[in-house]
Amino acid sequence: MPITRKIKKVKNKRYMPGFGITMGLTTLYLSLLVLIPLSMVFIYSSALGWSKFWETTTDPRIIASYKLSFLASLLAALINMVFGVLIAWVLTRYSFPGKKIIDGLVDLPFALPTAVAGITLATLYAPNGWLGKWLPLKVSFTPLGIMIALIFIGLPFVVRMVQPVLASFEKETEEASIALGANRFQTFWKVIFPQLIPATLSGFSLAFARSVGEYGSVVFISGNMPYKTEIAPLMIITKLEQYDYAGATAIAVIMLVTSFLLLLIINLLQWWSRKRYVNS
Known part of the structure; x- marks a missing residue:
């Protein structure tokens, strides 16, 4: 004993x-x-009190900045979710010249200062810029330009979340699916994609959260026109420059609570998709 x-x-x-x-x-x-x-x-x-808090956060100019920030962030994250999976697929499944260079370029938005990225994008997509002069639509100083900047800074999150899942995926499962008569699209949609959903949603939520609070890369390309291209972080900076700290934090509270609720919904969807895949 x-x-x-x-x-x-x-x-x-x-x-x-x-x-x-x-x-x-x-x-x-x-x-x-x-x-x-x-x-x-x-x-x-x-410190504002409820009435002043409500008056500050429901100002039409502030509401317009909320709508632009969250809508542009949502659209940018959705685009990144699609093309991020595509890029991760190419980098994981294929070998080609310059693969390591492209793989390194994915992380460039992490290393590049956001202000530099904003100035570069604004110059590139300006009406007389290298790309802007050939485009039928005006990009710089429009909501479209803001969305492009948010796509730029959010893409690495989706790629880096999906890439390890694809790398660890067993090819025998794909071969078994093809042996049973499934074509490539059916194999991807029925076998591979369900395993990618949790990682894709994680990348989407990270890209969305990063985009909502982005300032440096957006402030230059947006043009900062009231009611049109002003983002919520810019309104916070404007309040701080006016020494209205309580007003700045009031705007931040609305952004914080809204972002938390949206991320909570995304995490619940991620948990549901993972549970459904395990049970199936």
């Missing part, structure tokens, strides 16, 4: 810190970097 208990103690011995220490450090770290700063946003905005 003593030997058995000793063996059990050795098996139960952990060489890494236990749950209590790691949970405490995690909570402290998140509190200092996330929870406390976010709580200060609500505290500062509460």
Whole structure:
């Protein structure tokens, strides 16, 4: 009996810190970097009072900036979701000259300063720019230009989320599907795509969240025309420049709550799709 208990103690011995220490450090770290700063946003905005808070956040100019920010971010994330999966597929499944260069270019928006990206895109798509002068539509200083900037900064999130899933996918499953009579489209849609849905939704949510709060790459190409091309982060900066800190945090609260609810819905869809795939 003593030997058995000793063996059990050795098996139960952990060489890494236990749950209590790691949970405490995690909570402290998140509190200092996330929870406390976010709580200060609500505290500062509460100084306005409900009537002033409502008046600030429902101003027609602010509402127009909300609509533009969330709609452009949603459309950009949807486009990235489609083409991000396509790029990840090409980089994972095929070998071709210059593959490593293209793979490195995917991460370029992570390394490039957003202000530089904004100036470059605004110059490129200007009416007299290299690309803008050949396009039938005006891009710079329009909502379309804003969406292009958001596509640029959000694409890597989808590619890098989907790529590892494709790389770890077993080709025997595809071969079995083809052997049973399925064509390539049916194999992709019925066998491969269901496994990509959770990763694709994760990439979509990351790209969307990144786009909603983007400022540097958008402010130059948008033109900042009131009621037309002003984004919500620009309105926050405008309030801060006017030393209206409470008004700036009030706008931030609306963006924070709305983004949280949208991301919660996306995460629930991701959980549902993963559960459905496992049960099937």
